[in-house]
Amino acid sequence: MKREKIVSVLARTEPARGLTVCGWIRTRRDGKDVSFLEINDGSSLKNLQIVVDPGAVGQDLLRRLTTGASVRAVGDLVPSLGAGQRLELRTREVELLGAADPESYPLQKKRHGFEFLRTIAHLRPRTNTFGAVMRVRGELSFAVHEFFQSRGFVPMHTPIITASDCEGAGEMFTVTSLPPDRLAGPDPFAEDFFGKRAYLTVSGQLNAEAAATALAEVYTFGPTFRAENSNTARHLAEFWMIEPEMAFCDIHDDMDLAEAFMKHLVARVLERCADDLAFLDQWVDKTLLATLRNTLESDFVRLDYTEAVEILKRSGRAFEFPVEWGHDLQSEHERHLTEQHFGRPVILTAYPKEIKSFYMRVNDDGRTVAAMDVLVPRIGEIIGGSQREERYDVLTARMAELGLPLEPYSWYLDLLRFGSVPHAGFGMGFERMVMFATGMTNIRDVIPFPRYPGHAEF
């Protein structure tokens, strides 16, 4: 079906004859001798006004051109007689592609709550807000690949199914082909498809590290699964994660990359999604554009965990949870630092080793590790990463300390036995980045079909 996208029609400066557009009707307004259709095809936040002569199309057809119906229209782009738009499409031919019964079509030409829209996730992209969020999400996704590949990173497709239950990043979903009645007994998975218990991945990091010891700079961008019973506006059971991994790289290079990466993503959406961001700034979060510009223009604060604890203790604020060296920072602490104290993104480093993962490189002080978390206003932690421990003896000693068996990690330890290099990487929760870039406050509203406890609809 030959057509011109509405974004392109709206970008025209001159009248034109014989244009074909397709889209969904957002609203219709009737005059006595004229009707106006606003149609949207998802290529832009903005609608195209189509002027219809009721006599020419007929009352029967006109009556069925209701909110939600899909149409194809052929007409001439002419200067508008009305005030709201520069050009409009005066049609001589309107074809109803698919009607939408106004009695039962759930979307009205009025504002709906996000909770209601979540119950009709298959229709919500037809709203202004979700259309904008999905376009921004798409640009961010593109910008992720653009950033890494322009820097020579090789994209890695790490496994979705994994048999190592040692990734340690959270509760895992079991993958099985066994019927439920065969899941009893001491080791039912010995008879299963993989001959052992398999899971959905919680992180591609360890696999990416293997690739980085050959290709030097790699990244993953794929689905990730956590079976935690998390019921919050910041967690999903299925989400997308970006994990770069670099050989010949220390914690400072890692922080530099994280900051450049964030700024690249923000710059791209500011540049390519101006209409959508202006809409979101007006209706969803009035501080959105200011926050994004601030992110782009400011240097991220870099701070040791120990200094952060001092700042929080000196802040005089009564936190719900007291701040104490050796404890992980709470959401309220992170937000105080990035929102109140500094007012820009903050990268925290040198965390106590007790609260971080086994693979993080132990610092010379022996009590902290080369971890880094990027904290941003409103979201909190958006990136978590570290320099990895590349010293075989130090890592195995640390694993012994934590009571981790070496055998399941033997392939990972091989990376340190053969040509080990200083290396580092981080993980970014893609949906958290979409939240940051759109001002949306619930992570379930920045992914098309959210999966979370009790919900796998659509």
Next chain:
RNA sequence: UCCGCAGUAGCUCAGCCGGUAGAGCAGGCGGCUGUUAACCGCCGGGUCGGGGGUUCGAGUCCCUCCUGCGGAGCCA
């Protein structure tokens, strides 16, 4: 999973000390106008989340379950 709040028309909500349910928007019909959050008039629309209890009488009080939201934990 824990704490708190909520569930009333298609949507967003009001409903006081218990006395048999209301508004705006949406929808239908009619009118008006190159309209644009269109406007004016009329009309239809409800197992008050489910179950149980107290009471002469429950949307309202009590118990319980379900669902949602906010916060927390876990994390990305």
